[in-house]
Amino acid sequence: MFDAGSFALELLVTGAPGRFSVYEVFDKVENLGPWIAESRMTIGIPLDPADVVATDEEMRALREFRNTLWRVAPALAAGDQPAPEDLVVINEAVGAPPRIAIDTKTGRTTWAPPVTGTQILAAAARDAVGIIGTDLRERVRQCQGSRCLLTFLDTSRPGNRRWCSMQRCGNRHKVGAYRERKG
Numbered sequence: 001m002f003d004a005g006s007f008a009l010e011l012l013v014t015g016a017p018g019r020f021s022v023y024e025v026f027d028k029v030e031n032l033g034p035w036i037a038e039s040r041m042t043i044g045i046p047l048d049p050a051d052v053v054a055t056d057e058e059m060r061a062l063r064e065f066r067n068t069l070w071r072v073a074p075a076l077a078a079g080d081q082p083a084p085e086d087l088v089v090i091n092e093a094v095g096a097p098p099r100i101a102i103d104t105k106t107g108r109t110t111w112a113p114p115v116t117g118t119q120i121l122a123a124a125a126r127d128a129v130g131i132i133g134t135d136l137r138e139r140v141r142q143c144q145g146s147r148c149l150l151t152f153l154d155t156s157r158p159g160n161r162r163w164c165s166m167q168r169c170g171n172r173h174k175v176g177a178y179r180e181r182k183g
C-alpha cells in the first residue's frame with residue numbers, strides 16, 4: 001500500500017502526461033468522488049462519493065495541476081528549484097478548500113455538500129504550497145526502486161524513508177540484494 005504522505009503528492013497516482021495517460025483516473029468525473037473518498041483528504045472525516053461534483057473544466061484543471069506536480073515533485077526530490085511557471089499554476093489553484101460542517105443528526109464532523117472539483121483542487125494546492133514553501137520540501141523523496149517514479153513526502157521521524165512501499169519496491173530491493181550476495 002502506497003502512502004504518499006501528502007494529499008497533493010497522492011494525486012500523482014491518478015495519472016501522468018505522456019505514455020502513462022492510459023492509466024488516467026481523472027478523465028471521468030464519476031471517478032473523482034470514489035477516489036477522493038479514499039484519499040488522504042478525507043482521513044478522519046468520511047466523505048460520501050456522491051457528494052462530489054465537478055465540471056469538465058474542473059477535471060481539466062485537476063489534471064493540469066497534477067501534471068504540473070509531476071515536474072515539481074521530482075525537482076524537489078532532486079534538491080532543485082521548481083520552474084517559476086509551474087509554481088504559478090500551483091499558486092493560482094489555491095482557493096477555498098471543501099467546507100466541513102457538523103452533521104445536525106449525528107453531531108459528527110462531515111463535509112458540507114457539494115464538494116466541488118475547484119475545492120478539491122484548492123485543498124491540494126494548499127497542501128502543495130505548504131510543502132514547497134517550507135522546509136518540508138527537503139522531505140520530498142523519489143522512491144529508490146530502480147524503475148519506480150513514485151514521489152512521496154517522508155513523514156517518518158528519522159526522515160529515512162526510501163521506498164514507495166515495502167511490498168512494491170522495498171522487498172524487490174531486498175530480493176535483488178540477496179541474489180547479488182549469493183551470485
Ligand SMILES: [Zn+2]
Pocket residue numbers: 143144145148149150163164165168169
Ligand atoms: Zn517504488
